[in-house]
Amino acid sequence: MSALGRCCTACSRGCYSCRWRNRDNNQEAKCGCCWLFLVSLASLLSLCWMYFFLVAFNDREELNWKAFRLMGHWVNWFMVLVIVYAVISCYCVLLLVFALIQAALKAPLDLHWIHMIFLFCGLILITCGVTGISLKWGERELPVVPLSLQATGPFLQFGAVGALTLLSWLVFQSFHRTQKARSKLLIAVVFGGVSAAIFMWPCFIRSPCLMAKSDLLDKPKLLGHRGAPMLAPENTMMSFNRSLGCGVAAFETDVQVSKDREPFLMHDYNGDGSKKGEFLLRTTNVREVFPNQSFRDSASLTWKELQRLNAGEWFLKTDPFRTASQLSRREQEAARNQSVPSLMQLLRLAQRHNVSVIFDLYSPNQHNDTIDVVDTILRSGIEPSLILWLPSAQRRYVSATAPSFIQYYASEQEMLDNGGKHLNMRYSNLSTQKIRELRRSNVTVNLWTVNEPWLFSLLWCAGASSVTTNACHLLKDMERPHWTMEPREYRLIWISVDAVSVVIMAILCYIQRKKRERQKGYSHQQDGDAASFLLCTVMTRHVS
Template sequence: MSHNNSCCRFCCRGLYSCNWGDSSKSKRKCGCCWFSVVTLMSLLSLCWMYICLVTFNDREDVNWQGFTQLKRWVNWFMVLIIISAVFTSYCVLLLLFALFQVALGEQLDLHWLHKIFLFFGVIFLTFGVTGISVKWAQEWPAVLLSLQATGPFLQFGAVGALTLLSSFVFQGFHRAKIGHKFLIAVVFLVVSAAIFLCPLFIRSPCLIDPKDLPEKPKLIGHRGAPMLAPENTMMSFHRSIACNVTAFETDVQLSKDRIPFLMHDNKSEFLLRTTNVKEKFPKKKFNHSTDLTLEELQSLNAGEWFLKTDPFRSVSQLSEEEKETARNQTIPSLLQLLNLAKQHNISVIFDLKSSNLENDTVDTVDTILKSGIDPSLVLWLPPREREYVNMAAPGFTQVYDNKKDMLNKSGSHLNVKYSSLSTKKISELRRNNVTVNLWVVNERWLFSLLWCVGASSVTTNSCHLLKDVHQPDWVLPHHRYTIIWISVDIASILIMIGICIFHWKTHRCCRREEMQRNNPSSWNEKELHPFLPTGQFDGHQRL
C-alpha cells in the first residue's frame, strides 16, 4: 500500500469523509468550516454530558414530570443519559478522526451523512437546554454548585487535553498561511491563558485543611430507604434504621375516616404509581385521599410496583426473602411510623398534603400527641396552621422551608433544596447556629461537597451508600492545591515548548527537502558557494 494510501490514512479518510480514495483539494475551504463545526459540537456535547451527570442526583424529578404527563412510570432520565452518551461519543470520535487527518496532511471533507447527524445533534442539544430552562430551571444552580466540587479536576483535565492537542495546533500552524498563522496563534494563546489561570477563580469549600473539616452531616431517610424497599412503607423505614438515620422523612394525607396515612402522590396521580389501585378498583378513579377509608387503602398492594418498575435499578441487590417482603407491603398509617420512631428514638419530619389543611392539621397533631412519642422528635414542617401547632404542641421542633420565614419567626431549623442556597450562605447560617437540612442528596460527590460546607444533615434516597462515606471524596489545603496547579501548568508549558520546537525543526527539514527536489541544481550551488549569488558560475565552473 502506498504512502498516500496507508492503513491509517485509509481508515481516517473513510470514516470521516466516506472517501476511500485520494481526497479532493477542491473542498478544502468548506472542509475547514465543517472541522470547526465538529470541534464546537464536541465541546458542546461534552458540556451537555457533564450537565446530565451532575443532574443525575435529581433524576427522579425528571421521571416524575414524565409520570404526571403520561400517568406511566418510565425511567426517562436513563433514556436521556444513553442518548447523550452515544451522541457525545460520536462527536468526540469524529473530532479525533479529523485531527488524525490534519496530522496526516489529508483534506477535511466531511461526509453528508455526518452533517445530517450533527444537525440532529444541534436540535437535540437545543431541546435539552430549553427543556431544563423552562421545566427544570432549578437545576442550573446545581450545575454551578457542582463546579465547586469538580473545578480543580476539570482544570487539570483541560491542561492535559490542551497539551495533547497542541501537537495538532502547531502542525496546522506551520502549514497555514501568514494571516491564518496569526489567527491560530492568538486563539491558542487566549485559550491557553484562560485554562492556565482559571484556578485563580476556583472557590471550593473542600480547599481547606483536613483538621478544619466540619462534622459529617446526619442522614434523614427520604420516605425511608427507597432504593432498598418500596417508598413510604414500613419495610422502607425499617431498612433506613440500619443506615443510622436520625430522622424519617415522609408525606402524610388523611383518609375518609380521618386517619393520617403515608403517601406522597396526590391529586390526579393519587395511588397510581405506587399501588395496584387500577387492578383493585378498575372502574373507579380516585383524586383525593378522602375518597377511601384506611381499611380500603390498606387493602391495596404498595410493594409490587417496586419490583416491576425497579425505579433505582436496585432490586437485583435484594435477596429472594427481601423481594417477597417487598411484594407484600401495604400503605402504613402515621401511627405505625410514630411507634417505630418512638421505639428507636428517631425523629419524624413530614409534609402534609391536603386541600383541607386546617382540619387535617388538627387531626394529625392529635394523632401525634396520642402516640406518646417525645414531642422533641417531631420536626413540624407544614407552614400553614403553624400558630395552632405551637399552641397545641409547643414541644414540636419547628422547621421552616425558607430562610425569610425562619428569620421572621426567630426559628433555628431550615429545610431546603440543596441548590437553593449558596455554599457561602450555608456556612454563614451554620456559624449562626442554624440547623440546615438539605434535600434530596443522593450522589457521593454532592454529599462530600455539602460535608465540606458544614451542612447539618441531608435527606437522601441512598442512605445505605452515604452511611459508608467516612470522609469527603477530596479535601486539600489551599496552599498545596496552589503548588499542584502551578506545577501542572509549568510542566504543560515546557512540554508544549518541546513539541513546538520539534514541529518547527520537522517543518524546516521538510521545506529543505522539498526545495532540493524542486530545484536540485540551485540547491547544490548554494550549498557549495553560499556567499556567491546563484548563476555566477557557468556550467564548467560549477563542475
Template sequence: MPQDNSCCRVAYSCHRKRSSKVKKCACCWLSFVTLVSLLSLCWMYICLVMFNDRDDVNWRGFEVLKRWVNWFMAMVIISAVLTVYCVLLLLFALFQVALREPLNLHWLHKIFLFFGVIFITFGVTGISLKWPQEWLTVPVSLQATAPFLQFGAVGALTLLSLFVFQGFHTAKGKWSKFLIAVVFVVLSAAIFLCPLIIESPCLIEWTDLPEKPKLIGHRGAPMLAPENTMMSFERSITCGVIAFETDVQLSKERIPFLMHDQKKGFLKRTTNVKDKFPDEDFSHSANLTWEELQRLNAGESFLKTDPFRSVSQLSEEEKETARNQTIPSLDQLLVLAKQHNISVIFDLYSPNQENDTVDIVNTILSSGIDQSLILWLPPAGREYVNTTAPGFIQVYNNKSELLNKGGNHLNVKYSNLRTKEIREFRSSNISVNLWVVNERWLFSLLWCAGASSVTTNSCHLLKDLEEPDWVMAPRKYTIIWITVDIVSIMIMTGLYIFYRKTHCFSHRKGKEKKREITSAWNEKELSPFLATR
C-alpha cells in the first residue's frame, strides 16, 4: 500500500516494517487499547449508575471549595468522550487486523490512552477515599442491568471470535495456540453461564409485582423549586407525596427552622448570606436570630446555580416565585402538612440534640397537627418523645435498633439494604423507606423488590411511572438466555469452520506458489548448464 494512505495517517502511523519486534510491539499496543477500552466502558457504567447520587458529589465539592459547580456532570462528559474515543480506536484497530495491515499506533493516541488511564485511576481513587459507600451502588445496579449486560457480552464475544480464530491459526507454537484456546473457552463459559448467578427482583411474574412505592419529597421538590422552602414543599404536593422530608435546626432564640447544611459556612450554598453578612462566616445555626435568618434570600442561588439543570422547565412566574423564597420555620411546614394531611419526617442537626428535641416536640405539639403525621427519625431523645408524644410514629435508620426496639418503620439508604431483606421486612409488616431515589432504573428495581416508599428529588418524574422499566418471568428469561447462547455458539462454530477452511486453502495455495517459484528459480539456474551441453 502507498505510504501516504490518509486513513493510516489519521489513526495510526504508516511504518511498513514487518519484523518480529514490530509485530510484538503492535500486539502489545492492541492489547493496551483493548484494556483501556474495557476500563473506560466500566468507568462510564459506574458514572451512569452513580448519576442517581450526583447531588452528593457536588455538595461535597462545595464543602471543600465553597463554590457550587456541577462537578459530576463535568466528570460524566469527560468520561463519555474518553469512552467513545477508546471504543472507536479499538474498532479501527480490529479493522486493521482484519485487513492484515500492520498496526502501528500513532504517538498521539498513546498519549491520550495514558491520559485516559490516569483519569480513570484518579476517579476510582477519589471515590474510594472520599465517597467509599457509593461503591455499593454498583452491585445494586447489576440487579437491574446484569441480564441485559450478559446479552450484550454474548454479542460482543461472537463478533470478536473471528479475530480470536485468526490469532489462533496464525500463532506459532503449540503453547501459544493452547493459551489462546484456554483463555477463549474459559471466558466464553463464564459469559454463557453467568445467568446462573444473576439475581434480580424484577425476574418475577407480573401477578407477583408489589404495589408501587409511595413518594416522599426530599426537602420538597428540589428539582422544581429551591430546596427546603415553602415553594418546594408546595410543588411536592402536586406529585402526590405522602410525606415531607426536611432538616431542622434551631436559631439563637430556639426557633426551629428548615436548613440542611451545617457547620462552618452552612448558609452559603442556599442563601445570600455573603451579601447580607459579608464579614461573617457563621458556623452554627444559633449564631443568628430568627429575624436575621428571615432577611436571607433562599431562592436566588437556586436560579443561579441550577443544581439539577431544571430551571429551564419553570415558567417566568415560577422563577419569580422562586427568587423571593425565604427560610421557613418548622411551624410553617407543619401548618402546610396539617392542611393537606401529609406526614413530616426530618433529620435533626445539632451538637446538643437532647435539648433541641424538647423545643422541637413543643413546637410540633403547639401546632395542633395530628401526632400520627409525625415520623420521628432522630435517635437522640427517643425515650423522651415516646413519653411526651406517644402518638408520633417512631422511624429507625438502623436495622439492629429497629429489631431491638420492635419498631415497624425503617428508613435507610437504598444501597444499605439488600432486595431480599426488603422483602423479608415487608413480609413482617415493616414499612421500608429508601433514600434518595431519583433515577427510573433504581425506582423500578426497588418497586420490584417491594419497597414501601422512597425519598426522592424527582417526584414529578416518578409519579408518572405506571410500571417498572422491565419485569420478566423467570421461565421466559431462561428461554431467552439459552436461545441467545445457542445461537452464539452456532455462529462461532460456523465462523471457525469458515476461517479454518479459508486458512487451509490460503496455506495450500501459498505452498503451491512457493513450489512454482522454487521450480522456476531452479530452471533459471540450470539453463546455462543445459545450453552448454
C-alpha cells in the first residue's frame, strides 16, 4: 500500500474506530458489517428527517405558535430543532464517509463504543421527533412531503443516480471478493433492486412543472398575510403599508370586536385553546399595562384600553422571522411605536390604494359581531367589491345586506353548495391536480400560507390564482417558476442520465473483475513458485 493509502487508512480508522493500528479479527469483521449497516440506516433516516424540516420551513411559525400556546412564551423552537437535527445528520453522514473509506481500503470496520452511543442517541432523538411531529403536527404537515417531491423529485433522482454510480465501485468490490454463492446472490439482488427503483423513479413523478411553457398561467397574485410580517409587526398599519410596496392585491387580516363594539385587528384570541388572559400576550405588552388583570377575550377590553397597548415592540425583541436586523434605525423606531389598529383604519388604507381586504372573524358572538363588522365596512365608503368575505357565520345575512361582497369559502363542498366561484384553502389541502381542475372550471383559488419560493413556483405551475404570504418581498420579484420542462425533454434527460450511469457501472464492474482475476493469478503464481522451491530443496537434499 502507498504512503497516501496508509495515511488515509490510519486517518479514517482513527476517526471511525479510534484505533490507529490494524487488528484482524473475523468476529470483529462480522460486527463491523452490522455497524456499517446501522450507520448507513442512521444516515439515511437523518437525511430524510432533515429534508422534512427543509420543506416544512415554510410553516415554521405554525410550530412556534403551537409551542407558544402550550408554554405562553415565544421561542423559535423550529430553528432549535433544525440545528439539533442538522448536527445529527452531519455526524451520521461523516461517520458513513469514514466507514466507506475503511471499506474501500479493505480496513476493518470496528466502530468505537463512543460512536455507538452517539449513534443510538441520534436515532432516539429522530424517533422522538418523528413521533412528536406526527402526533401534534402530522395531519397538517406530512402532506407537504409528497407535494415537495413534485418540485424536487426530478433532481433528487438525478442525485440518487450519481450516488448509486459512485457507490457501485464498493458494491462490485464486495461482490468479486466474496467467495460464497449465497452472499454473491444477496448482493446482486439487493443492488439490482435498488438500481431498478432509482432508475425507474421518474415513472412515478407527477409534477405540474412538467408542462409545455405555453400552458403556464399568469403569476399568482400576492395577498399580504397580516400585512408584511417579515418587514414589520403583524397586523399593524406599518405592516400593511410595507406590503403595499410588494404590490399585494389584498390585505389578509384577522378581526375581533371590542367591548364597546369597535372592530380591531388581532390574530391571537382565547377561542384557539390558549390560556385565559394570554390572547394578547404574544404581540402586545398587555402584562405591563394591565399587570393584575386577566382578560378572557376581546370583549373584555374597550377600544380605549386596547389603544394603550404597544403592538410593535415584541417584534424587535423576539424577531420571529430573523429579519428585524435588516430594518433601518428609522424603521425599527417606527416598529417600536406601533399600536393596535382598528378595522376602519385598514379599510381607509385599502380604499386609497384600491386594494382588497380578506379576513377571519374571531369572536365569541358571531351573530352580533358580524353585524357590527358589516356596518363598519359599509360606513367606511370602500368599494364593496374590494371586500372578500370569508367568515362562514351569518353568510346569508351578509349576502343580503352587502350583495357586492365577494364570497370566499374555506372548503370546496361549502363553495359548491352555495354556488360560489372563490375558494380559500391551505395549500396542502388541495392537490396540484385538483387546483388545475378548479381553474379549468373558472374557480378562483387562493392558497395560504405560502412563503418559500419553491412552493410558490410549484403552485404557480399548478395554476393557483393567488397566495397568501408572509414573504411578499421575496415573491414579488419572481418573474417565472424556478423550473418548467417539457415532458419529452425530461424523458430524454432521464433516459440519458440512466444510460450513462449503466455504462459507467459496467466499466467499473469489468475493472473490478479483471483486478480480481489478476490477484488470483498472482496468488496462484506465488503458490506455484513456493511449491517448485520446496520440490527443488527436497530433491537436492535427496541427491546429497
